[in-house]
Amino acid sequence: MRFLFPLLLAASASAHAQTDDFRQCLDGLRGTARGAGVSEATFRTHTEALQPNMGVVANLDAQPEFKTPIWDYLAVLVDNERVADGQARLKEHADTLQRVQQRYGVDPATVVAVWGVESNFGQGFGRTPIVQSLATLSCFGRRQAYFRTEFVAALRILQAGHFAPDRFTGSWAGAFGHTQFMPSTFERLAVDFDGDGRADLFDSAPDALASTANFLQRAGWRNDLPWGFEVKLPAGFSAAGEGRRSKRPSAEWRARGVHLVDGTPIPEGLSLGLLAPAGVQGPAFLVTRNFDALYSYNAAESYGLAIAHLADRLRGAGPFATPWPTDDPGLSRAERRELQTLLLARGHDIGTADGQLGEKSRAAVRAEQQRLGWAVDGRAGQKLLKALRGG
Numbered sequence: 001m002r003f004l005f006p007l008l009l010a011a012s013a014s015a016h017a018q019t020d021d022f023r024q025c026l027d028g029l030r031g032t033a034r035g036a037g038v039s040e041a042t043f044r045t046h047t048e049a050l051q052p053n054m055g056v057v058a059n060l061d062a063q064p065e066f067k068t069p070i071w072d073y074l075a076v077l078v079d080n081e082r083v084a085d086g087q088a089r090l091k092e093h094a095d096t097l098q099r100v101q102q103r104y105g106v107d108p109a110t111v112v113a114v115w116g117v118e119s120n121f122g123q124g125f126g127r128t129p130i131v132q133s134l135a136t137l138s139c140f141g142r143r144q145a146y147f148r149t150e151f152v153a154a155l156r157i158l159q160a161g162h163f164a165p166d167r168f169t170g171s172w173a174g175a176f177g178h179t180q181f182m183p184s185t186f187e188r189l190a191v192d193f194d195g196d197g198r199a200d201l202f203d204s205a206p207d208a209l210a211s212t213a214n215f216l217q218r219a220g221w222r223n224d225l226p227w228g229f230e231v232k233l234p235a236g237f238s239a240a241g242e243g244r245r246s247k248r249p250s251a252e253w254r255a256r257g258v259h260l261v262d263g264t265p266i267p268e269g270l271s272l273g274l275l276a277p278a279g280v281q282g283p284a285f286l287v288t289r290n291f292d293a294l295y296s297y298n299a300a301e302s303y304g305l306a307i308a309h310l311a312d313r314l315r316g317a318g319p320f321a322t323p324w325p326t327d328d329p330g331l332s333r334a335e336r337r338e339l340q341t342l343l344l345a346r347g348h349d350i351g352t353a354d355g356q357l358g359e360k361s362r363a364a365v366r367a368e369q370q371r372l373g374w375a376v377d378g379r380a381g382q383k384l385l386k387a388l389r390g391g
């Protein structure tokens with residue numbers, strides 16, 4: 001206990017200093033907010049009792065789009081369960097989606113794919129208070145200038161009465177609603193599509209779907225273009241200097257021996273960039289400006305590929321033809337739940353089998369890896385699932 005007491009004192013002092021820094025930062029943002037149209041009353045109402053949430057700062061450096069292997073990332077976001085749910089939503093909202101396409105020129109499968117990736121079709125909005133998240137990120141961590149703009153926009157949204165403060169919750173980074181708009185994006189691009197006089201991304205699927213299509217149209221989406229297609233690279237192909245933004249004419253790719261995975265030639269008349277998220281030994285894609293529009297929604301190539309692939313699957317396409325360059329592919333959500341059930345059966349205290357591999361599940365995975373004599377990294381893949389299935 002004599003060693004623990006100084007540690008507790010240090011932690012308490014650090015927390016107090018953190019809170020003091022937060023209050024000082026907020027005071028410095030008061031003038032910025034006022035200059036951007038936020039009244040003193042609004043600022044005071046929503047910041048007076050605000051405390052920092054440092055968990056969101058930790059999340060800033062642990063985003064799955066950049067930290068998770070691409071085969072794990074897509075295994076969760078584009079699994080058979082999400083495809084089936086998405087196809088059901090296509091039928092359920094067919095009339096709305098047809099009108100959305102007529103107005104904004106974005107096809108139903110693409111719009112619904114964004115919906116599925118962003119909130120699992122409205123089942124996962126996020127529960128973190130938006131103002132608290134954005135205020136914290138405005139004062140701590142990277143990209144403070146970006147988050148300050150979003151913080152002020154969030155205050156303007158509350159000031160305008162778009163949403164009740166207790167309803168205004170979302171992701172740790174400040175995105176909210178069915179298709180997870182950031183506050184400034186809501187102000188610029190959200191639309192009232194159901195005709196009730198307000199743009200509501202929480203309780204109106206038509207508003208959210210139309211707002212998403214509006215975003216993509218403004219980002220350069222063209223309905224007469226594919227997002228891209230999977231291709232086969234010739235042996236010895238060098239991808240040096242290539243990338244999504246280095247667009248080349250179809251003819252140039254054909255001359256270099258690249259063709260579609262089914263052996264047919266690349267369609268003519270397109271400007272295409274190469275996307276090879278796991279290197280030239282894994283699935284490779286030639287992408288158009290439409291992929292760039294998807295990318296702009298979340299600024300991560302793995303994210304854009306998840307939407308593009310889910311949209312294709314919703315149209316009836318199958319998985320990628322080329323396997324990922326790994327001997328331990330990722331797990332779907334159903335397989336994650338099965339893994340957790342097997343971990344529970346082995347006595348690991350991980351809570352419920354919900355498909356979310358949190359710290360308790362990862363600790364159990366590490367314990368099983370150690371028992372099996374494997375490298376201990378906490379990652380759950382097909383190998384571990386098969387090992388636990390076999391007892």
